[in-house]
Structure formats: C-alpha cells, structure tokens
Amino acid sequence: MNRLRDLDIQFVKGIGPQRAELLTKELGIRNALELVQYYPRAYVDRSKTYAIADFAGEMPSVQVRGRFISFNTQGEGAKKRLIGLFSDGTAAMEVLWFKGIAGIQKAYQPGVEYYMYGKPSYFEAGRRWSMIHPEIDPAAKPGAGEGLHPVYPLTDRLRQRGISSRHIHSWITNTLERFPSLADPLPPMVINELKLPAIRDALITVHNPSDPEKLKKARERLKIEELLYIQVDMLRTARKNKSESSGAVFARVGHFFNRFYNECLPFTLTDAQKRVIREVREDMRSGHQMNRLVQGDVGSGKTLVALMCMLLAIDNGAQACLMAPTEILATQHYETLRSLAAKIGIDVRLLTGSTRKKERESIHAGLMDGSIQLLVGTHALVEDTVQFRNLGLAVIDEQHRFGVAQRARLWGKNNPAPHVLVMTATPIPRTLAMTVYGDLDVSVIDELPPGRKPVTTVLRYEDNRLQVLKGLGAQLRAGRQAYIVYPLIEENEKLDLKCLEEGYESIRETFPQYKVAFVHGKMKPETKDYQMGIFASGEAKILVATTVIEVGVNVPNASTMIIENAERFGLSQLHQLRGRVGRGSDQSYCILMSKRKIGRDTRKRLELMTQTTDGFVIAEADMQMRGPGDIEGTRQSGLAFNLRIANLAKDGLTIQLARKYAERILDDDPTLSAPYNRVFARTLALTIPRTVEWGKIS
Ligand code: ADP
Ligand code: MG
Numbered sequence: 001m002n003r004l005r006d007l008d009i010q011f012v013k014g015i016g017p018q019r020a021e022l023l024t025k026e027l028g029i030r031n032a033l034e035l036v037q038y039y040p041r042a043y044v045d046r047s048k049t050y051a052i053a054d055f056a057g058e059m060p061s062v063q064v065r066g067r068f069i070s071f072n073t074q075g076e077g078a079k080k081r082l083i084g085l086f087s088d089g090t091a092a093m094e095v096l097w098f099k100g101i102a103g104i105q106k107a108y109q110p111g112v113e114y115y116m117y118g119k120p121s122y123f124e125a126g127r128r129w130s131m132i133h134p135e136i137d138p139a140a141k142p143g144a145g146e147g148l149h150p151v152y153p154l155t156d157r158l159r160q161r162g163i164s165s166r167h168i169h170s171w172i173t174n175t176l177e178r179f180p181s182l183a184d185p186l187p188p189m190v191i192n193e194l195k196l197p198a199i200r201d202a203l204i205t206v207h208n209p210s211d212p213e214k215l216k217k218a219r220e221r222l223k224i225e226e227l228l229y230i231q232v233d234m235l236r237t238a239r240k241n242k243s244e245s246s247g248a249v250f251a252r253v254g255h256f257f258n259r260f261y262n263e264c265l266p267f268t269l270t271d272a273q274k275r276v277i278r279e280v281r282e283d284m285r286s287g288h289q290m291n292r293l294v295q296g297d298v299g300s301g302k303t304l305v306a307l308m309c310m311l312l313a314i315d316n317g318a319q320a321c322l323m324a325p326t327e328i329l330a331t332q333h334y335e336t337l338r339s340l341a342a343k344i345g346i347d348v349r350l351l352t353g354s355t356r357k358k359e360r361e362s363i364h365a366g367l368m369d370g371s372i373q374l375l376v377g378t379h380a381l382v383e384d385t386v387q388f389r390n391l392g393l394a395v396i397d398e399q400h401r402f403g404v405a406q407r408a409r410l411w412g413k414n415n416p417a418p419h420v421l422v423m424t425a426t427p428i429p430r431t432l433a434m435t436v437y438g439d440l441d442v443s444v445i446d447e448l449p450p451g452r453k454p455v456t457t458v459l460r461y462e463d464n465r466l467q468v469l470k471g472l473g474a475q476l477r478a479g480r481q482a483y484i485v486y487p488l489i490e491e492n493e494k495l496d497l498k499c500l501e502e503g504y505e506s507i508r509e510t511f512p513q514y515k516v517a518f519v520h521g522k523m524k525p526e527t528k529d530y531q532m533g534i535f536a537s538g539e540a541k542i543l544v545a546t547t548v549i550e551v552g553v554n555v556p557n558a559s560t561m562i563i564e565n566a567e568r569f570g571l572s573q574l575h576q577l578r579g580r581v582g583r584g585s586d587q588s589y590c591i592l593m594s595k596r597k598i599g600r601d602t603r604k605r606l607e608l609m610t611q612t613t614d615g616f617v618i619a620e621a622d623m624q625m626r627g628p629g630d631i632e633g634t635r636q637s638g639l640a641f642n643l644r645i646a647n648l649a650k651d652g653l654t655i656q657l658a659r660k661y662a663e664r665i666l667d668d669d670p671t672l673s674a675p676y677n678r679v680f681a682r683t684l685a686l687t688i689p690r691t692v693e694w695g696k697i698s
Contacts (some may be wrong), residue, residue, distance in 0.1 A: 002682060004033035004179060013174045019163070026155045032175045036203050038168065039222070039645050040150035043209060044117050047146055052120075053090035055129050061119040061151070064088050065139060068110045073101065084108070086116065093120065094130040100162050113139035117149070133159060135166065148209040172207050176200065185683040186225050188676055189668075190661050196221040206645075223646040223654050224661075228680075229687045230435055231655075231662035232672075238291075238440075239666065246416050247289035248392050253281070254315030256344055257308065264343040272296075272447035273305050279443050280309045280421060284393070289411075290419035295428065296445030297615040298579025299452065302423045305445070306395045307337055309421055314346065314373045318392020318418075321375040323382070323410070325398050327352050327525055328532055332554060333397065334376040341374060351377035351386070354525055382409040390414065396422040425579065426572060428619060432648050435655060454613045455582040457590040459566075459606050468562065468591055469510055475560045476514060480586070481541050482560035485577055487568045488520060488546035496546075497522070503564060504544040514541040521546055547573065556584040566592035566609075567602045571622040574609050582613075601625060623648070 008031055010020035023029045029038055042061070050062040066088030073082050082104060084095040095116070097104050108114065118134025135151075137144045152165040182200040184191065191198070197205065197218055205218035269277075276294055283290035296302045310320035322337070324330040334350040341348050349363050349372050366372035370389040375381065391414040396407065411417040422440070433442055460468050472482055484507060486500040497520070504518050517531040517540035535543040536555055543558075547569075561581045566574065574592070581588040592606050608621055646654060665677065672681035 002033075002183075002679075002686065004036060004175070004182070005031050005686065007032035007175075009035055009171075012171050013178075014167070014171055019161075022158065022161060022163070026158050032179075036172050036175055036207070037644050038152065038172070039206055041153040042151045043148040043215070044151060046115070046144070046149050049088075049115070051090040052088050052093050052129060055091075055093075055120050055122070059120045061117060063115055063117045064093075065113065065115050065145070067113055068095075068108060070110060071105060071108075091129075094126070094128055095134060096130055096132045098133070099160050103162075108136060115139055115144055117151070135164065148212070148215065150207055150209070169207065176204055176207070183679045185679045186221070186228070187661075187665055187680050189664070190224065190228070194221075194224070194657075196224070199225075219645060220654065223651055224658055226643055226646045227435070227651070227655055227658035228662060228665075229684050231658045232665060232684060233688045234435075235659075235662045235666055236670075236672075239670070241291065242288050245289040246287060247284070247419055248316070248318060248416055249287050250281075250284040250312055250316035250318070250392065250419075252316050253312065256315050256346060257311040259344050260308070260311055260340070264340065266340070267449065269304070270301065270445075270447045270449055272445040273301055276305050276443045276445055277308050279441075280305075280419075281312060283441070284309075284312060284419050289417050290421065291440050292421050292443060293433075293440040294421060294423045294443045294445060295433070296423070296425065297448070298425045298576060299583050300425075300445040300448055302397070302425070302445065303333065303336055304340075306397070306421065306423060307340060310374055310393055310395065311344075311346075313393035313419070316392065318390050319367065319370065319373055319375070319388050320393040320395070321377065321381055321388075321391065321410075322395040322397060323377060323379065323406075325378070327354065327378055328529065328553065329397065330376055330378045331529065332536075336554070337374065337376060346373050347371070348374045348376060351375060351380050353378060353380050355380070379406060382406055382413075386413075388413055391418045393419045393421065396420070398424060425576065425615075426619065432623065435648055451585045452582060453585070453587050455561075455578055455588045455590050457578065457592065457610045457613070459592045459594060459610055461594060461596045463596075465593075468593070471589070471591075472560055472562065473511070475589070476511065476541050479557075480559040481535065481538065481555060481557050482543070482562065483558055483577075483580055484542060484544045484562045484564065486544070486546055486564045499564075500544070500546060507542060507544055511542065515539055516542045516544060519543065519545040547577065553580055554583060555580070559584070559586055559588040561588070561590045562593060563590065564593050565595075566606060567594045567598045571605050571608065571618050571625070574605075575615055575618045578609070578613070624650075 008020065009015050009023060009029060010017045012032060012035065015023070023035075027038065029035050044061070044063050046063065048063065049065045052064055052066070064086075066086055069085040069087055069092065071082060071084050073080060075081055080098075080101060082097040082101045084097075086093055086095050115137045116131065116134045117136075118131035120129045120131055122129055139145060150165070150169055152168045154163065154165060154168075179200070182198075182203075184199045186196065186199070190196065196202070197214075199221075202218040202221045205214050206222065209215035209218070276296075280290065280292060283292055294302060294305065296305075306322055310322070313320045322333055324333050330350065330352055334348060338348040347366075349366065351360065351363050355363070363372065363375070364385065364387070367375065367386065367388050380386070394410040394413070396410070407420065407422070410420060475482060484503065486496065486503055488496045488500065500520060504516065508516050515534065517535040519528050519531045523531075531540075531543075532553070534540040536553075538557060558581050561578055563569065563574065563577055569577070578590045581590060590609075592609060594602075594606060598606075605621075605625065608618065612618065648655070665672075665680075668674075669677050672684070
C-alpha cells in the first residue's frame, strides 16, 4: 500500500507531468495510492439499455444503444459545437460536443452501432432530448454490452481538457497491474472473521467489477478499512486522554448544590436532566478529566443542567465558566444564571468582547484571587489574559460554533485540565456522533419539560399572507409575542437587507398599535442588544430579525414564529428557529412562508417540518438529503480526513462494525506494535497524521 503512496502519478503510464498537475489541482490526486483510491461514483449496468422514446421528466444517467444519423457543426471559434443526431429506433436525440470536435468527428461514424452513456436533458425550445459529451463505445467492441462499467466523478475542467472517466479507469488499471502484490493494512483478524477480500483484489474489483455480489463485498472491505482508521484513531485518543489526563476529583455534593436543589429549583427536573447530571457527577469524581457532550433538543433545559454541574464544581472549591457563541446568548445566560445563583449567594460575572476595561480588570483580578466563582462569556474567555485561580469545569454551549482548538485552549487554563462539558442542540444521529465526536462521551437529554405542546407548523404561500397576518393578530391580542425571521445570506446581502427592511416597515404598518423590534447581524452590538432587550422584556411584541436569533434566545411568551423565504433555509436551521417558540405551556405556531414554485427536495424539506418536531428525525433526514458534510456540527468537528468510499449517512452498520473492531484491536494491542498490526499502524499514521496534539496546547 505504502509503496503506492511513494509513486508520483506523473510516472503512471499515460499521465505525465501536465496531466499530473491537473489531476492534483482538480481532484487532489498526487500519488498512485490516491489514484487507486479514486473510486467510481456509480456503475452502469452494461446489459441494460434505455429506449429514447421512454425518456421522461428528470432523468438519471442512462445507457442507450443506436446509430448516428448525421453530424453537423454550429458556430465558430470558441462557440463552435458539434451536434450528432442519434437514433435507437424508438426516437432520436441530439448529442452535443463543445470540445475536442475534430477528434470526435474522426472517431465516430454514422451507421455504426454504439453504446452511449450520459445524462439526458430536455430542451423545451428544441423539443428534443440531448446528451452532452456522453461516453461512447462501439457495440462491436469486446465486452461492450456486458458487465458493470465504472463511472468516475469528473470536473468540468477535466472534461474540457479531454479527460474522461475512461482515462481514469485505464490509469488505475495500469497502476494496479504494476503492483502484483500489495501488503494488506487490515489486521488479519478483521479479514478472517468478516471473510473480506485482500486489498489488491478489492481494488481490482471496485474498478473492474465482474458481478454485483463481489463488488458489494469489495466495497464493504474498503469502507471498513477507511472507517477503522477513524475509529481506532479516535478511540486511541479517548483512551489516552482518560488514562493520562488526570482530573480534579469532585467527590462532594455540598452546600451550593444542595441548597439550590432543595430550595431554589424553579421546577422539578425531568428524568433526563437528572440522568445527565448524574453522569456528569460520576465523571467529575472519577479522577480523570471529563470530556462530555450533552445533546438535547432546543428547549430541553440544558442551561439548568449546566448550572447544577457548575455548582458541583464550586462545591469542591473550584471555579466554573460557561462559554457561549454570541454576545446575545452569553448575556442571556448571564442573566438567567445570575438570577438563579443570586439566591444561593454566588457571584456570577459576564465577560465578552464589549466588556469595558475597568470591569474586565476587575474580572481578571477576581478570577485570579478566586472571588469570582462563576464566569459567563463569549470566546473572550479563552484569551490568554484570562487566568483562573482554579478552573474546575468549563461548559461550552452550542459547541458546533466553536472549533476543536478553542476547546483545547480551555483545557490549558488549569492544571489539571478542567472538566469539559459541551452542549449542543443540534441532534446528531448516533452513527455520526460515533464518528465525529468519537473522543467525547455522549449524554442525551431526550425529554422535554412537561406541559410543552408540540409547535403546530404549517406551510403557507404569498397568497395566504392576509390569513397569516390575521392569525398573528389574534395571538398578539391574546398578549403573546412573535418572531418574524428573514434569511440573510452573504452573496445577496443588499437584496436581502432590502427585503428585511421592507418586511419591518410593512409589519409596523399592519400593527401600528404594537412596538416592533428589529435586529440583524450588521447592526452595532449596542443597537442589537437594545432591540433584543425590548423584545425579551415584552415591551416590543414583535421581533423582525435575521437568523441572528437562531441560537438559544429564550422568550417563553413568544408563541408565533413566521419564517419568510423558508425555502432558503436548511432543515436544521428551520428546526433551530422553530425552537424559539413553544417554550411556554400554550400552543405555539410556526408558519413557513414559501414561494409556490419550489423544487422537489425543498418541498420535501418543508413538508417534513410540518410533520414532525423531533430533532433526531429531522437531523437524520437532513443528513440523508444533504450528506453529512453539511450538517451543522460536523463541519468543524475535526473529522481528520475526507472519506473516499464510506458514507456517514448511509453506512451506519459498517460504522458500528468498525467501532467494534477498533475496540478489539486496541484491547488486544493498545500501542499497535504487534507485528500483525504493523502495516495497519503505519498506514494509519500516514492517513491521519497527528501534527497537532490538542491536549497539549495551552
Ligand atoms: P435549551 O436546552 O434549548 O438550552 P433552556 O435551557 O433554554 O433550553 O430551557 C428552555 C426553557 O425550559 C427555559 O425557559 C427553562 O427555564 C425551562 N426549563 C428547563 N428545565 C425545565 C424543567 N425541568 N421543567 C420546566 N421547565 C424547564
Ligand atoms: Mg440553550
């Protein structure tokens, strides 16, 4: 395997220096290993053909069999194109080429029978189907019309430079022929128990599959290997952290916790909240540093859990801090925690980017002498100037907004490193959590406080607006508050801002009797805070805003959430936004306003929102629809390398299998130094280079 890595692709037969450069730039392929790991995106079943007369609607890529009737060129110079008229006897379609025209004219003749593979598109104007730059094989060629044919992902640039899926296939085949034996990185135990093909056989099969069964087995083998690197790496890190990083022992449940629990608890904890607090308590008295993730849907009451865990730390003579991603959120947490903690005599302070110098100095001093027990803030907390006397617990809210690096900087704030509790409202499907947060222990608050009614969600269009406003009016008259949210995305900022401002004006005209607050990301922090403030206090009944309110804002009296241009939001974002309402015991409403004409996937997304309020169902669907890379929370997760063949959304069972084997491999050989793990260990080191030891950063 690693000999492949040492071969530069420019020395692969047929590639050469120029194409090598292009392949590196376009596909990131630098060496022969990366080349043979460039897996097909799909396979065409060559024994199946489609009739052109049956083309309809949105078509996948298909194979057809037929003859060219004629060729014509149109346009001149850069605009020149070649059009072939192709018929399979059921109907005719056009085949278009924009590049390499001379070569194509030589290669294909009218009257000769060909197989053609490509994605048909329909041109309304010409009322005809067409394919652009399809793959073509003479029907008489040996092997044409049988077997599975690999299709490799390409970029436009590569196509323009005349590189086809077939080129890639032949380079890979040449490379594999050049290496008649490859050392297998998979530990023998895995291969034997799962009866997997050896590495070279698996590679040959995925690139030249003879039958679907064999292909499936080969792909499974490659997926397991890939996932095993991640799982072993994560598990090893987690075990190392556990065994090496000692943590302060917080054995006592003391005065603050007990007094709060017995006298000040504003409501009974849910069983899920209790369970998570217990789990944290176990961690914090284990002698090892805690690294725990708490997943809990919006409104599940994570803040209270955080406070009670912080009280445990304080009871044991340590300080605690809570870091939130935005100023608004930090301020809100500060206010919540201050009012709760005041009852038991704990001083809570707030540190953000806009904290005045004098206050900041007083905070710095108070942290150093230990008089401040609980600090809330933004990422201003991790700055080097902020030093604690004895930081025992750091809580990070909405963890996906922070990188792994910030988490690591918090670690460096104390010796021994503080216990770390990260909280997220983005529910991550289990298999994904296993991969992305493999180095964290996970707790789930899977229960909402009693009495919550699921938010009623409806999809409405522009022509329903009057009705929507009527419904809103009724809620306002009943004394409730409402959010109206607009999208604001960078590329179209001006237009979006205009839309938002017009929306604000028109709401003020519709409801002149109510005060309307207005917030967007481009405002000065003071203005924003003021506007948020008048809404939170109930002075303003309506808040017109962009997604700045997405995270965490808590106004239980708000019962209506209108999301404008809902078609422009992703599922997770819609779910987060909707979580702003339904926080009290009255019925709440979420109205998704959309254009009538939307794509199929968009409609599916919006309809799912109207059908469920379960964050896990939504996260799962989001992942299936968009792929795991886009799920909030995975982007900065530090997933160490791009998966080439496994799919986090679809290969759940394989992930679990890889996890199981990772555990066994490490149980049996914790340092991966046994001779039978040698190739695996070496490949792992090259696949996931550990340049940064997060735990060691301060
Ligand atoms: P999130 O998990 O989204 O951060 P919060 O901590 O903001 O949720 O809690 C949402 C709301 O639920 C708050 O108003 C909070 O006071 C309330 N809450 C939290 N725990 C309970 C409980 N056990 N019973 C009733 N209400 C609760
Ligand atoms: Mg919260």
